[in-house]
Amino acid sequence: MFKKIVIKVSTLIIILIGLNFIYNFTLYEKDLNEKCEQIVEIRDKQAETDIFYFAESSNFNTRETDSIQSTISDLTAMFFPSLTLTAINKPATHAGIYKVWLKNINLEVNKPKAIVVTLNLRSFDAAWIHSVLETQLQESVVLVRPYPNLINRFLLSLQAFDNKTNEQREQDMLNDWLNTQLVFPFDFKYKTVREWDVSFGQYGWDLADGTPEKNKILLTCHYIKAYAFNLTENNPRVKDFDEIAGWCQKNNINLYLNLLAENIEYADSLVGKELVFLMKQNRDYLVKRYNKGNCKVVDNLELVNGLEFTDQTWTTEHYGYKGRMTIAKNVANSLKDQFSKEYKKAY
Amino acid sequence: MLFNSIHFLFFLPIVVGLYYLLPQKFRWILIFISSCYFYMVFVPKYILILFLIIIIDYIAALTIEKVEGRLKLFYLVASLTANIGLLAFFKYFNFLNENLVSVFSLFGKEFHPINLSVILPIGLSFHTFQSMSYTIEVYRGKQKAERHLGYFANYVLFFPQMVAGPIERYETLGNELKAVHKPIYQNFADGFRLVLFGLFIKMVVADNIAPYVNQVYLDPLKYSSFEVLMSIFLFSFQIYADFFGYSTIALGCAKLLGINIMNNFKTPYLAKSVSEFWSRWHISLSTWFRDYLYIPLGGNRVKIPRWSINILIVFMISGLWHGASWTFVVWGALHGIMLLLERYFSMLFKFEIKKEWNTLNVFLTVKTFVVTSFIWIFFRAESFQNAKDMLKALMRNQNVYPLQLGMLMPVVVTALMIMMDLFLYNSRFDAKLNTFKTPYRWAFYTVLLFCLMALSGTQKFTFIYFQF
Known part of the structure; x- marks a missing residue:
């Protein structure tokens, strides 16, 4: 019986190899187009791309009233008219997804001269790490895992990826806020995000008549939850960025980490200097960690003023034209060192 | 799990x-x-x-x-x-x-x-x-x-x-x-076949139909009458493939351990009457109700009015067993009423369904399928309002072109399911496959494997009957 089973299993493996071959030639491209739009875009455009610009919604969100609706990547590209800059965007994306995109650049087809990746401070917080959007993001990269394509397709059907329920993710988020201790080099009364958040939630802002100013309290709490954390090498996003930096180092491609501007003004006025301290401390951590070798951190953290943020009631990195232009200019200035010949002053 | x-x-x-x-x-x-x-x-x-x-x-x-x-x-x-x-x-x-x-x-x-x-x-x-x-x-x-x-x-x-x-x-x-x-080698072979086939009908058939049906039931009035009608028929196949798929995998898993469990399905949509449908659908539940409720209530040894009430009681309780909602009770009651109507008709006209297939039997099979499909509306609908919207959307005869929902995949997998049912009529997949010569059997595995791995639905749908 054992011999019989071995023969049947071997036959099955041979059949699977054949089926994988058939799948690659028939349905794979269709599935890839449906599920991994960005990876298809990378593959389609890599031959003529000099610079890849990987971003989340910060790149394409504009203010409706802006007369110029160009994205940050478009505005950056204006400084290098002879180069092709290809932007690959997906809302809520983070380093865990960027690293998969990177690995799908076929260096034998064309090696890009530089890669710009947005370094979004909020993407390191518990709310983003445990966001309910994570399931969809993880689903978008299953088909390009390092297994045979047919196996990847089957794994997709089996939902074999980080596929927690919304409730589980929310619980993980809450646990993080409850249990992760905040560290300050000075005395501070709140030890966790939860304590800080609850305190502002209860005793935040009052209107002149003494009633709570609900919207302002809500926004304040968002700021706390978005930026109150201490970056360490244990943060999963730090690990992802380490991988990105390592990949670029290994393949000798210059990497520009576009540290996005945050609304420091509002963080200060709503929450206070302690939160701004944490934001700057985390920025310093990232600059120190990644600003070396062929990797450069483009620090935009404090460059955009409060009113230039298009969302005034939420924490986002969506900017009006002036904000986008400022960031694009700063990115272009960093790229200038590498592309001094191609650089043309655009505005 | x-x-x-x-x-x-x-x-x-x-x-x-x-x-x-x-x-x-x-x-x-x-x-x-x-x-x-x-x-x-x-x-x-x-x-x-x-x-x-x-x-x-x-x-x-x-x-x-x-x-x-x-x-x-x-x-x-x-x-x-x-x-x-x-x-x-x-x-x-x-x-x-x-x-x-x-x-x-x-x-x-x-x-x-x-x-x-x-x-x-x-x-x-x-x-x-x-x-x-x-x-x-x-x-x-x-x-x-x-x-x-x-x-x-x-x-x-x-x-x-x-x-x-x-x-x-x-x-x-x-x-x-x-x-x-x-x-025993044969147990492994049969178990493997059943698990493979069960996964195929759940993941390829049911899970490819589910997104279509779910969308229509979410807001029926948004869709054309044709799309609503299709969703009603497609749901019949979705729930069948979903539950039959589960039961077949269960049979296969048990078989791999050498344990035999009962068949829960016997090509139910090839039934010629509602009463035959219930002898082919969720057989273990039907026999449970027969042995522990219908017979203790008097079974068919009582007079017709009492027997009719017994039938209705059994079906309504069966509906309630499925879910804590009046829609399930109505679903059960409608099955009971249809079964009673069929019996009254056959008693009145001394009509008996013949076993051999003929044109009349084909007609009766289609009729039974249509009837059960429409009754499923009350099973699937979230509420009476939802069921009412489905019927309203169907009756208003409003057709919107082009169709809003992609129908190709659900229709293709449903056609596959119908072919499978005709192929399996009154037999079980593992036994049927044993009658094939090795190359044909392996060709069958190859097709099933390819469909399972390359064409399964990509959204997460748990088994419908898990909620009961």
Whole structure:
């Protein structure tokens, strides 16, 4: 019986190899187009791309009233008219997804001269790490895992990826806020995000008549939850960025980490200097960690003023034209060192 | 744990491997631990409810066997009350509250329901019914009470069929679990075939139809009459493929351990009447209701009016068993009414359906399919309003072109399912495949494997019957 089973299993493996071959030639491209739009875009455009610009919604969100609706990547590209800059965007994306995109650049087809990746401070917080959007993001990269394509397709059907329920993710988020201790080099009364958040939630802002100013309290709490954390090498996003930096180092491609501007003004006025301290401390951590070798951190953290943020009631990195232009200019200035010949002053 | 999960694809071979490596006397421990683990992957704490059912019915059966006369009945009633009580608490508590609010408001009074946030443990209706059948059989003297708590626990917990049946009798599953099973090649081959086929119909057929049906039921009035009609027919195949898929995987898993469990389906959409449909659909539930409710109510030995009421009672309770909502009760009642109409018709016109296939039988089969499909509306709809919207959207004869929903994949997989049903008529997949020559059999596997791996739905849909 054992011999019989071995023969049947071997036959099955041979059949699977054949089926994988058939799948690659028939349905794979269709599935890839449906599920991994960005990876298809990378593959389609890599031959003529000099610079890849990987971003989340910060790149394409504009203010409706802006007369110029160009994205940050478009505005950056204006400084290098002879180069092709290809932007690959997906809302809520983070380093865990960027690293998969990177690995799908076929260096034998064309090696890009530089890669710009947005370094979004909020993407390191518990709310983003445990966001309910994570399931969809993880689903978008299953088909390009390092297994045979047919196996990847089957794994997709089996939902074999980080596929927690919304409730589980929310619980993980809450646990993080409850249990992760905040560290300050000075005395501070709140030890966790939860304590800080609850305190502002209860005793935040009052209107002149003494009633709570609900919207302002809500926004304040968002700021706390978005930026109150201490970056360490244990943060999963730090690990992802380490991988990105390592990949670029290994393949000798210059990497520009576009540290996005945050609304420091509002963080200060709503929450206070302690939160701004944490934001700057985390920025310093990232600059120190990644600003070396062929990797450069483009620090935009404090460059955009409060009113230039298009969302005034939420924490986002969506900017009006002036904000986008400022960031694009700063990115272009960093790229200038590498592309001094191609650089043309655009505005 | 879901059958259609990567977790299960590792779990099953490990359990099967360990099962045959262990000596017979330890196998029950493996089945017990693996079944507990299988269940605890869903919500760990709910295993305690299962343990409670096991303890109650284990003790009740032993006591029933010992005592005589009225005491026997007392212990049976106590055991049934405990089982039904648990089911009622977890499944019908919120339903009861909602109804009390409505009744009180009818009389202009307010009723403040107690909010316990009760969530129904997966498969509770199946466990309780299975366990109750055991105590009833012991009471009737047809079954000896099990002395070994482990074996009895495994009867309730056996992982292949614990969350969605088939609802087995102790006489069969209990003995199968105790029997010595040696690794036999044919069992492995049959088990593999059944698991493969079950996964195919769940993941390729049901999961490709589900997105279409879900969209239409979410807001029927948004879609054309044609799309609504298609969704009604497609749901018939979705629920069939979903439940038949589960039952087939369950059969296959048990077979891999050398254990035989009953067939729960026999090509139900090839039935020529509603009554035949129920002898082919969810057979283990139909026979449960027949043996423990229909026959005790008098069966067909009573006069026609009483018999008609009995039929309606059985079907309405069967509807309620499926879900704590009046839509399920209506679904059951409609089946009962259709069955009665068919019987009255055949009595009145001395009409008998012939076994051989002819044009009339084809017509009757199509008629039965259409009737059951329309009745499914009440099963699938979230509420009466939803069901009403479905019917309204269908009747208004409004056709919007081009169609809003991609229909190709659902229609293709449904066609595949129909072909499979015609192919399997009155037989089981593993047995049917045994009649094939090796190259044809392997060609069949190849096609199934390709469809399973490359064409399965990519959205997450748990088995529909898990909610019961």
